[in-house]
Amino acid sequence: MESLSKRGRWIMRAVICGLLFTLMSVLDPTLVVAGERSASYLEGSTRKLGRGFCNLVTAPLELIRTPHLITQQEGGFAGATVGVVQGVGAVVIRELAGALEVVTFFVPFPNGFNPILKPEFLYANGDWVP
Numbered sequence: 001m002e003s004l005s006k007r008g009r010w011i012m013r014a015v016i017c018g019l020l021f022t023l024m025s026v027l028d029p030t031l032v033v034a035g036e037r038s039a040s041y042l043e044g045s046t047r048k049l050g051r052g053f054c055n056l057v058t059a060p061l062e063l064i065r066t067p068h069l070i071t072q073q074e075g076g077f078a079g080a081t082v083g084v085v086q087g088v089g090a091v092v093i094r095e096l097a098g099a100l101e102v103v104t105f106f107v108p109f110p111n112g113f114n115p116i117l118k119p120e121f122l123y124a125n126g127d128w129v130p
Helices: 002-026 039-074 076-103
Strands: none
8 A cells, every 4th residue: 555655656756756747847038038939949849749649640650661672772671570560569659759749739848849760650751661
């Protein structure tokens, strides 16, 4: 029972720290120009939100893309084994990055409004980009 209370306190502290960090980021005076959000802020935040939703939706396609790329580079057996394992990992990473971008779209975090993943979108430039 005591471990649950310690765990609960730890979770509460983490949530409070996260909320304070978010609040400090949102209230950054460099983002506000004469009482209005700048155009670059609006463009960056909406692009980040759209990119996050796109990555959430298209992440399962990594199960096709990654084995295909591994097959082209290493051969069929590697694509069917290593490619599938890497594809599952890529799905998880793209889903987490998409979720993070959706949740924090209004905050210029982690590096402004720049994408977390490269390529920014799964199907960038009309090609299966490695």
